[in-house]
Amino acid sequence: MSRALITLMATAAALPALAGDPLPDAALALAREAAPLGWATLEGGTTGGARAEPVIVSSRAGLVAALGGDNLSNGADDVPAVIFLSGRIDLTADAEGRPQGPEAFADPGYDEAAYIAAYDPETYGREKEPEGPLEEARERSEQAQKAHAMIRVGSNKTLVGLPGATIAGGTLLLKGSSNVIIRNIAFEDSWDYFPQWDATDGSKGNWNAEYDLIAIEADAERIWVDHCSFSDGDRPDDSVPPVFGRVHQHHDGLIDIKTGASLVTLSANHFFDHDKTHIIGSSDKRTEDMGRLKVTLAGNFYENVKQRLPRVRYGEVHVLGNLYMPSAEGPYAFDYALGAGKEGRALSEANAFVLPEGIDPSKIIKQYRGERIEDRGSLVNGKAVDLVALYNAANPEKPLEAGAGWEPPYPYERPDPARLAETIPRDAGPTLLGDD
Known part of the structure; x- marks a missing residue:
């Protein structure tokens, strides 16, 4: 399919059409x-679709068309594209634009009630993961949802939200893609209709969901995500009853970066009302990730999020000038912010933590087989603290070395953390375009 035909299809699916309602200069x-900053500025920088002729889309079908024409092969499309999003785009939607529920993707052999009954740990046991016909039917159901609601984004693409633009119900997948920009979009509620129960996950077992709002993986590089928001939307994890005494979790990460992805900058985003926010590096066993997973998190707002802010394996991750406002209670009660994973080398600078009563500052850092982490100049409730010393005092049996062992190879200015509680809530998220 030619790019000209794809552009026509996307524009025809869009409201308003580009020709009838020209984009303002500010949007262009x-x-x-x-x-402009961070790891995404290196090795040629991140320019996205640059000066490609823009299109406006307002539906899942229009978005798929603008990204290349066929969702399952769009990840290999490297033709430059600039795509503006208008309105709410539900990634579960059918060809007529109607959001779909689990019945649209469920395998004939899958039944949730039967699945729960079959793998009840009191009868099935806790020694092995689910297996057998019901688990196989769940996997087929999951694959059907994934094929439809996981939207593949290829290389050399820019996606920008017009005022109020929202992507809901699925994932943008950047798998092996390079040079991608995503800006000014609200992302919410990547609800997995078919989560898996695993009694072997932790001491009590856990439900595990599949979909991130944005997944950056498989050596994807030069990615910039800026002024977007990410949340569970109107379906928090406690909106359905627990099963087996555990949260029946239907959400995975907000933005995960893994399997060799690198040169990524996440800037001025708002992450809120969620559990597992960012995992950078997916497995302790992926030693090939060493030298990759180079990520900058700058000027982001973390509000009422529980953990992984971020959790880091192997990568050189710069956590610069972010604002953290966690909650002590509720479904997203704070666990930790900075996770020191295996061979992770996180450098935290000038962050502001506003902790309510009931959260001990020593919990800001958590150790996951990591050996080192560094913090410079962060504040907790307005006071300068040594985050690593606080962690080590509370965890003498597994101390961390204070030092990242690297310096950012790009220019940057360290912000005043005392001002972040004032400036970041105003500036982070989809705030780049007005409503008029």
């Missing part, structure tokens, strides 16, 4: 900006 300027 946003789409033509390159990543």
